[in-house]
Amino acid sequence: MKSILCILLSFFCQNLSAQQLTINEGYLRATPPGQMMSSAFMKLTNNSDQTIIITGGESSKVKAIEIHNHAMRDGMMSMEHIPQLRIAAGKSITMAPGGLNFMFIGLHKALVAGETFSFDLVFENGERQSLTLPIKSIVN
């Protein structure tokens, strides 16, 4: 009985977070040959009345999924790991090339354009939201 309740509860929670955070225009970049790094870009919208805090992502197909940001520093493009991405109630954040992105570090397999990639977003409160994004090539 307890376990059924747990399953029901977790199902409810997943649905809840899925409603609270919507992802649009998301994609991952196909990897150049030999490269086991990639980036995902998307628009995240917080539909809830509370701040949503994302700490990163997880998947068995990659060593780490981290939030990174780019900034110009002394005329050089610099990257930094963002431990928490905070999305205020009712607000959207766009992750786009040259700015914020989910960085996939140490992919076990190349990312091929036309395929999809599934991973979990991990929230500060321990909740997760699974996500499946298309893989796109930036090379014509």
Next chain:
Amino acid sequence: MKSSKIFTFFVLIIAMFLGVFSYLNFNKTPASIGDQLGGDFSVTLEDGQFKLEDYRDKVVLLYFGYASCPDVCPTALALTGNILKKLPQAIAAQIQPLFISVDPDRDDLKKLTLYGHYFHPNMLAGTDTKEKLDKLVRKYGAFYSINNQENSAMGYSVDHTSRLYIIDKNGKLADTLSHADIQPNLANKLLLLTEK
């Protein structure tokens, strides 16, 4: 050891800035960028040396970066490759794109060849010793710096200038495009430096 290396690097950067600053102050008459920066160089490719002096009949597009760069380098290289693919064949044949990795520890030559070809079939990619690379980036007014990412699975990233150097058929630095200027301006610049 690590911190002394970082310190030496910063001293070098400051010295470089001071050098450029005093040079600019000394030289009151405005000079075009090509008079000060650029010039012949060589870099190691998988199948030998790339020597700029061997490319006098070509416009060379030079970009400094590193292959595990997850966003900025692939964006700049893909834009460049995609623009070259759209140019008429006769024009594109006069252009030699070249990627130079400033991360020789992680980027081996075999990997770099495949990496370059991914963005354009004619794109060459190579690297060299740190000493040679440091001289080369200085020659072109570029900068890079190892950025230790202690809280990241990346280990380290490489901060670097994201610019495309356009070297004309005389081996002179004709123009430098910032990252954001590649898409709107590269095709026009190339049309001016090539023959129909």
